[in-house]
Amino acid sequence: MPSLPKNICWDGLFTGESVGPLLPEGKNARLLMPADPTFDVFEKRSSTYCKIFVTSDLRESFLAWAERRSSGKGTGWNHWGPSTTRIAAGDEGFVWDTGASAVILCERPDLGGKPGRFKDQKYVELALIAKDAANTARTRESLTTLIKQYADFAKRELKCANGA
Template sequence: MLVGVAALTGCGEDKKSAAPQLPERTCFGVFTRADLEPLMGYGETVEVSGPADARLTASRRSATCNVAVDGRGRVLVTATRQPLGQSFVWPPTDPPVPDPLPLGDKGIVWDTGARVALTCKGSKDSFELELGLSGSVEHVKAGTSRTLFTALMTKFLESAKQQTECGA
């Protein structure tokens, strides 16, 4: 498990004080500082925990990345693999009702996150894959969080398909 801690500089007035101290690449190497900056908010210490990649196999069935600022969770990114034919059960989301997300076989986006499920059929291996993103949106401009989570999930889906060899 990779754990990184960075001290943040700048005054509390500067909304972007947390983001410049994030690692250049975060959460399985998928996201850049700029990608996650809107979710970071204020703070002094950033902690990133999780594996370096999301290369899931039959024996390594899940990967989780957490990004916290001053001990408060700001971003949670998950990837889960299960045998072909098993479906994922999604818990309820925050109100209001989620919008469909046209990614994978099934996708939804709501105010504080997004989920995508897809079937990966390849010449070597076939499996079900679920990707999840959630984050603290208290510092995100009102009405823009679903657009942000859609963009983040689009990027995550493409990377996760490569890392898990989905369809290879």
């Protein structure tokens, strides 16, 4: 397992210990995030990410991603493929062999008509991708735990009126 910082992504959303087992063997890991690492998909941008590169600078080994959207639970927002299993994460969640995703409703009446915020975009899709993770029950368990943690974090950090 590569050497990882104690806390990873957006002020320590994940620990190196929790993400490490999902990464390939390697000596060094490189973390990449936007220049402003604030977790935000409503005010300054519509999406954000946290990437960890281990074996290549061209392909991330781990990706945590969030994007504001206009559709949510029950609308076919999940585009990750037919091998997904439904899980209890956010308002609707899925896990598969190398990733997990969830969608949350995030009502932000405080943003009203601010530029850049479309009133119909009140859902946030969250995804975790671990392309090099072993296809095992333990990987799916880890991804399920992490996506639940991510959904709780997103509701709190985005200040959703309907949040945790």
